[in-house]
Amino acid sequence: MSSVKRKGERVTLKEVAKHAGVSTATVSYVINNTRYVSDKLKSSVLNAVDELGYSPNNIARSLRSNQTYTIGLIVSNVENPFYTEIARAIEEKAYSEGYSVIICNSEDDILKETNYLKLLQSKRLDGIILAPAPGENEHLYYVLQENSMPIVLLNRKLDVEGIPIIKINNRHSAERCVNHLIETHGYRDIGAVIGSVETLLSKDRYDGFVHALNSFGLPVRNEWIIHGNSSFAGGYKALKHLMGKDKRPEAIFIGGSLMYLGVLSALKELHLKCPEDIALIGFSEMRFSHLLEPPLSTIHQPAKKLAELSLEVLLQQISGIERKQNAFELETELIIRNSCGCNKM
């Protein structure tokens, strides 16, 4: 074959029907197994399907049935290891449930997020799983108005009744990190590198951080709390900034995987040793945190569970099943390695 022919010449159900000498209804019934059809007709339909290489047009189906069997996943960036894992787990479960997933990176940009929401709306997806972007949520109300599509929120808050939200216990997790720094290592000068408090996620982590300090009677030194954007570069810049201060903290709590790596990279560049010169602890979803130098002490989030739960709730929402529960909070695990100053491998 010299080249693939252009579209628009595909075989339709109608042609199958003609070829098999039956009506379109019959073809539809045998393909979807939705009514009894005599063996004789059934086999001639099947033959025709085979001979013509018929592949049903799901667009037409969707138009008729109002179902696309496709959902959207909006995250800030799949390259963030946490969202990579989320995306993977959602795709896997979605596949097994007969759904496809369109992946959207909002890049923490409200405009891009809005555009994607409108687009997914127009594509009539069956539902959306939406992870946080910082800033106001006003643009979301547009999508959430009546007659709109099912949606579940991941680590993100919205003051609309009936929208399910799935999250981990960010506040408590942050607290445990800081507690560890204080209780086990006796650090008192503790800084933080956290994303914008405009997201629920970062706000909660910030609150946990502050609460831990307070509970030990330690002062919260605002000049040691850097709110960057939750990226590698954000962490990198934050650390450089922090190390430029007259008085430096002894330990730093870090509120996100990419920032953690950025911090680490900046540290290396400054020839500072971790944990000797400065101790680190925080959120990292890197599957390879233990291979880094030093092995990172981290909060481990149950990303897979989170993803599966989100999809489950979304699918319930799609099929109109009533939920008793609207908010779900999963627990995390604190994994102590070396970066905080502990010696375990």
Next chain:
Amino acid sequence: MSSVKRKGERVTLKEVAKHAGVSTATVSYVINNTRYVSDKLKSSVLNAVDELGYSPNNIARSLRSNQTYTIGLIVSNVENPFYTEIARAIEEKAYSEGYSVIICNSEDDILKETNYLKLLQSKRLDGIILAPAPGENEHLYYVLQENSMPIVLLNRKLDVEGIPIIKINNRHSAERCVNHLIETHGYRDIGAVIGSVETLLSKDRYDGFVHALNSFGLPVRNEWIIHGNSSFAGGYKALKHLMGKDKRPEAIFIGGSLMYLGVLSALKELHLKCPEDIALIGFSEMRFSHLLEPPLSTIHQPAKKLAELSLEVLLQQISGIERKQNAFELETELIIRNSCGCNKM
């Protein structure tokens, strides 16, 4: 609002038309800017759109126009750092071109790949970017028959004329790795951990490895060449296996990111030092290879360029533009860090 209403009650173009007191054609013309419409009618249409909260139904559009503005990306697993980057870059460019992307993980499983191909076919996507899964390609011919959808291959070969293929120079890249081990460090006992030779990708890397040894007159010792599957576990098992031999190699060439990390992890577990006990070099698309212990000497692939080029070629294919060139090969970069025995940072 107590709860989002179920679907099926959305406002249609027809309703907009009635509300604005014009025909559906007129509404369509103003929405798509496809014919001149008087200011008077135009504004009343726009008003109606606004008041009713109309959002066009792209399913109906697609049915009419035979265009979905959606493409499919099939990779073995987005969690593989190389494909994460590919997915990200494709999504970004696709977005800017007005396309969405459905992501599919084949898990190197021919059945899953086949199912996805059929599904994407049924969904009438505009095109597919297909990365390799190992094994025979027979199932692909089904998708590639006449009247089928545009497709481009990433690092994957297929004997069908006119199917574009985009790849990096795998053979030469592997060769350079091994050359470095021999020329710079004088290693003579060199093993390899590579994926299944049933993929073009791994086959090329294998060939490069062998060719390098040959060109220095070194023997190819098959017991030191482990073909695992290209995963973390694959690398991990391969190394353990390799280290169980009576005579061990001094250095290992590794043909993939995840395997590289698996090898590293197994090494740590065995308390073997790299590069002192065993030197490593190979393909790793980890953005953070330099933060690992030791910093990895790697081939760096221009994933972003690869992704953008693939999409570009696919879009050309979709719009029926003739290509002069059907095969594209990009060059890689050898980045020397510490794992091979060099001392540079």
Next chain:
DNA sequence: CGATTAAATCTAAACGATTAAATCAAAGGA
């Protein structure tokens, strides 16, 4: 003023499936 032309709008036929409702055929019952 009527004819001609151009401009703006509308009518209605697709696109490719699903599915109520209608039709047709055969069997069963009196």
Next chain:
DNA sequence: TCCTTTGATTTAATCGTTTAGATTTAATCG
């Protein structure tokens, strides 16, 4: 035998757009 019932198949409306082509309206001109 004729009527009823049941079962298998078909007819045709529908989903929400786009877009030729028909129609209407307005403008121009001899």
